[in-house]
Amino acid sequence: AQTVTQSQPEMSVQEAETVTLSCTYDTSESDYYLFWYKQPPSRQMILVIRQEAYKQQNATENRFSVNFQKAAKSFSLKISDSQLGDAAMYFCAYRSRGETSGSRLTFGEGTQLTVNP
Amino acid sequence: NAGVMQNPRHLVRRRGQEARLRCSPMKGHSHVYWYRQLPEEGLKFMVYLQKENIIDESGMPKERFSAEFPKEGPSILRIQQVVRGDSAAYFCASSPIRTGPVSHEQYFGPGTRLTVT
Numbered sequence: 090a091q092t093v094t095q096s097q098p099e100m101s102v103q104e105a106e107t108v109t110l111s112c113t114y115d116t117s118e119s120d121y122y123l124f125w126y127k128q129p130p131s132r133q134m135i136l137v138i139r140q141e142a143y144k145q146q147n148a149t150e151n152r153f154s155v156n157f158q159k160a161a162k163s164f165s166l167k168i169s170d171s172q173l174g175d176a177a178m179y180f181c182a183y184r185s186r187g188e189t190s191g192s193r194l195t196f197g198e199g200t201q202l203t204v205n206p
Numbered sequence: 207n208a209g210v211m212q213n214p215r216h217l218v219r220r221r222g223q224e225a226r227l228r229c230s231p232m233k234g235h236s237h238v239y240w241y242r243q244l245p246e247e248g249l250k251f252m253v254y255l256q257k258e259n260i261i262d263e264s265g266m267p268k269e270r271f272s273a274e275f276p277k278e279g280p281s282i283l284r285i286q287q288v289v290r291g292d293s294a295a296y297f298c299a300s301s302p303i304r305t306g307p308v309s310h311e312q313y314f315g316p317g318t319r320l321t322v323t
Contacts, residue, residue, distance in 0.1 A: 093248075132295060134249070134314035180248050192239065192262050194312065196248035 091116045091183050095197035102171045103205050109156075110166045110200045112181030122184045123157065123164045124194070129177040137179070140164065168202075176204045208233065210300050210315035211280075218321045225285040225292070227318045231300030238281040239312055240273060243295040255281060288322045295319050 092115045102108035114123070125137040140148045140157050147155050156165045168175055181197040211230040219225050231238050236257050241249040254262040255275035266273065275281040285292055299312035
């Protein structure tokens with residue numbers, strides 16, 4: 090079974106600065122997807138960024154980028170120019186490409202990000 | 207195009223009562239996923255359904271929990287004889303096709319917060 094670990098329960102960053110959230114995962118599969126989700130106080134789950142394991146290039150979405158290290162099974166999220174609206178719980182998630190196993194997302198425990206003005 | 211709808215948003219039940227949580231997927235989506243988020247934890251997969259079929263229920267507790275997605279109407283997650291440990295946020299997600307082999311996103315609803323007193 091796959092597991093996802095986020096070792097930082099809480100992180101803080103000054104507005105306009107850069108912060109990196111860590112995520113490691115364990116799998117025996119070679120092809121899969123990785124995601125970062127944001128959960129603000131409203132509790133709505135919002136997809137921030139996605140990475141396909143077969144792609145070597147790191148995904149980027151505006152101020153959000155990832156550092157995907159497949160051999161190390163590491164998938165960190167970098168937020169540049171942090172904004173107050175980035176404050177939220179961030180979850181790293183794994184999804185298989187299997188027909189049925191690909192139906193479920195496996196989430197880490199989350200990292201609570203605080204942005205200080 | 208309305209997003210995934212869940213109701214009620216908040217539900218309070220006494221121990222021993224039944225809880226029924228509803229999820230209306232996005233228009234055109236025929237695949238529904240239920241996740242549970244216990245306090246201070248990440249989301250955990252419960253069940254994956256297509257119209258009139260349960261595809262993967264590997265995350266469902268063996269007793270008291272059931273799910274359905276009828277041909278017409280919303281998907282229902284039913285919890286019988288609720289206990290305090292069932293208090294959690296229950297999220298529904300939907301997708302237009304099976305997400306395993308493709309990178310299609312699961313779109314999340316706002317969740318139902320169940321409190322058992």
